[in-house]
Structure formats: C-alpha cells, structure tokens
Amino acid sequence: MKKVALITGASAGIGKATAKQLLQDGYIVYGAARRLDKMDDIVSLGARALKMDVADDADMVSGIDKIIKAEGRIDVLVNNAGFGSYGAVEDVAIADAKYQLEVNVFGLARLSQLVLPHMRAQHSGKIINVTSIGGKMATPMGGWYHASKFAVEGLSDSLRLEVKQFGIDVILIEPGGIKTEWGDIAFNSMKKVSGKTAYKHLVAKTSAIVGKAEKNASDPSVIADLIKKAINAKKPKARYSAGYMSGPVLFLKKWLSDGLFDKMLMSQLK
Template structure:
C-alpha cells in the first residue's frame, strides 16, 4: 500500500547517496520538503540519512537487475517519481596509452550507461505523470579537457550530449533535463581519483612527472558539497530551469570564455595548469 501521508510530498531519487555530493543533495532535498530515496552500493554508509527520514536502498548502477529492483520498489511504494538526481560516478585518470580498455569501459559504464539505464526505467512513469525532472551531475570536465583525464572527460562529454538529446525528446511530455557542472569540490572523490591515478601509473612511466602534476591539481578544491547541493536544490525547484548550472562565478565565466579561445591556446592553458 502506498504511503498516503506522503501524497503531498514530491518523491526524489538520489543516486550516489553514500558520500560527497550525493549525500549532501539527499539531505538538502529532504530538509526542503521532498521525500528522498537514496541509493548506493554501500548501504551502511547511508545509515545516518535514515535519521532525517530518508529511505535508503542498495543500488549498483552498473547492474541491470539492481537498477530494476531499486526503481520498481520505489514505484511500488510511492507510485511516482518527481525528481531523479544522478550523482553516482567516479573519476578514472591516466594516460590514454596506459589506461586499459577494461578500465575505460568501467568508467563509461558507471558514468554513462548506468545513468541512462536508470533514466530509461523512470521515464514511462514520468511521461504518464506528464511531469518530472532529471538532474544529471556532470562536471566542468563535460565542457573541457585536461591531460590524463581522457576517459573521465569523455564520460562527462557523453553524459552532457545525451542530456541535451533527452531534453529535446522529453519536452513534449513535461519532463525537464538539467545538467549541473561542479568544478573541483572537496569530497572523497578527489582522494580516490588521485590514489587510482598514482597507483595505475608506474614510477618509470614516461607520464609519471605529468601524473604527479595532475594529482596535485586534482586535490585543489573551489567549492564544498553544500555549495553544489544549493545549486541542485535551485535547479530542482525553479519553474523554468536553465539547461546547465555551474557552481562558482569564476566557473561560469571560464565556461563562457572557453567558447572563444582558440584551440591551441586552450592546449597551452590546460597543460600549464597541471605542470
């Protein structure tokens, strides 16, 4: 039986809710009147969310069966989904010469195919409702490139293009698609990405010096998870959302400037950033 007491609340689904941006977004939405269901592989890391009234469930976005069970359980309980925030993802860095294709496939599987798989499952419900909003957490990497970030950038560029296509396809059905593009944000994501990069690059690799420069750059942060959650909340509630949201003013400016800078100058700039 569906929960009658929540009939007036909007139902929000947040993936990657066990840490970082996903966890903070789940908290923010719950505190602002949504009923949130958080999904992640590490259910135990979401235990604190239950104290806020957030429902938690196991979700591995790379497994079709896990995605299907997760969404069907929500629909069985609530009968609708008003908001999906796709925050699950990770960063895989390394020289394109050295990153294995198995790792490249996993990067795309988590950051692209897992997200689209979830979206496919919720769209019949949103179309039937004639309403709904999908927020895909991308990155400034979705509109840029840096050395050693090939597969991560590719995954975010792909996600952004698919989001653009979805936005046009779904407009007749009253479903919005929004992209949020954080820059370097203080989360565990950074430490994990740096650890993977240093571990995957041999000490005698011709890319080792570059690797150490990129590792230092990745550990810088311009924003907090609270900053990102604030933007996601705005994108969730505004009547006519923008297509893309950046977090900090300087990031908004840099995205606009990149459209006018010649490619070879961009090459020099991004190389200088990681030296």
C-alpha cells in the same frame, strides 16, 4: 502530496548533501548507493536507503520497482553516481575504461529509461544529470573520465529535446572543484596506472596542481543548493554550474581557441 526523489551516489559528497536538502524541503527521498552503512545519517533524517549498483541492471530495476510500489510515483531523479578513474589514455586498460563508461554513462541512461514511463504517465518530472566542468574541457590524465562526462552532456541534450513534450525537464549540473572523495579515488588511480610509465613526470606535475586546488574546493552543499534551484525553477535552464573555478574555466573554454586553452592549461603544469 509529497514529491518523491531518487538520488544516486547518496552515500557521500554531492549526493548526500542533496538528500539532506530535499528532505528539508519536504520531499520523500530515496538515497541509492552500494554502501548502505554510509547512508545511516540521512536515514536518521528520514531518507529511505536503497542498495543500488548503477552498473547492475537488476539493482536498478528492483530499486525503481520498490519506489513505485511504495509511492506510486517518482518526481525527481538525480543521477549523481559516478567516479573518475585517471591515468594516461595509453596506460588505462580498456576493461577499466569500459567500466568508467558503464557507471558514468550507461547507469545514468538506464535509470532514466526506467523512470521515464512513470514521469510520462504523470506528465511531469525532472531528471537531473550531474556532470562536471570536465564535460566541457579536458585535462591530461583524465581522458576516460572526460569522455564519460562529454557523453552525458550530449545524451542529456538529446533527451531534453525528446521528453519536453511530456512535461519532463532534463537538466545538467556542472560542478567545478568540490570537496568530496572523488579526488582521492581519481588521483590514486592515476598514480597506480601511470606513475611509473612514460607519463610519470606529467603525473607528478598534475598531482601537485590538484593538491593546491583541493584546498580551495567548494563544499558539496553549493551543488545541493544549485540542484534545489534547478528543481524549483518553473522554466529551468539546460545547464547550471557552480563550485571552485567553474565560472572562469567555462568562460575561458568558451572564448579561447583550442590552441590558446591548451597552452593556458599546460602552463599550469610546468
């Protein structure tokens, strides 16, 4: 029996690369995104496309219902959908901050709630939550994005402890710099929100550093391979990380004091 996987945010970047990887591995893959036309290439490879906005409960309920009616099971949920809305904490409208959390945290949590009864009935399943090294450290201008990723880290740790008894694994994937459209969205937002405020000089410095980093960013396939590794592991680790600067950043964050880490980070913005 082929295993069934649902991947959110499958219209681009990590989600699309993961869909291609799991299709190659023989999975029945459902790709979910708001933009159906952006998934034509993975549909041509055999994926099933679902129109799903993870900020819309009806969309999520309908999507899971369709999968269960068609396949009778769901083995893997890859919670990949998310975005970064950058800008100084002082400048970002609270409504926009709430939407950031709605997509990055509550959408992920709701889909997990919806698949868990089916995974418990099977006594098997894997929930893969894609966070970021930005769930372990924070940069200026990314407060609400980092808040969402820190939240997913904590939520996943609790969920992992709760559902292990049912044969279900909860795994965090923490990418470093990856070549996706995420950066353009995040930093265009930063310029729009804070580019003409008291934080404009920090915006300019941050943009310059980000431009350099994007040139060295890793291909999304690096994370797709990591997700495959996590899924196939008999005893998966709680966390996996890969991508540009993920290793050095997580190492320094672990061993440096907050003060030293802050100094190191801000020295890059001079």
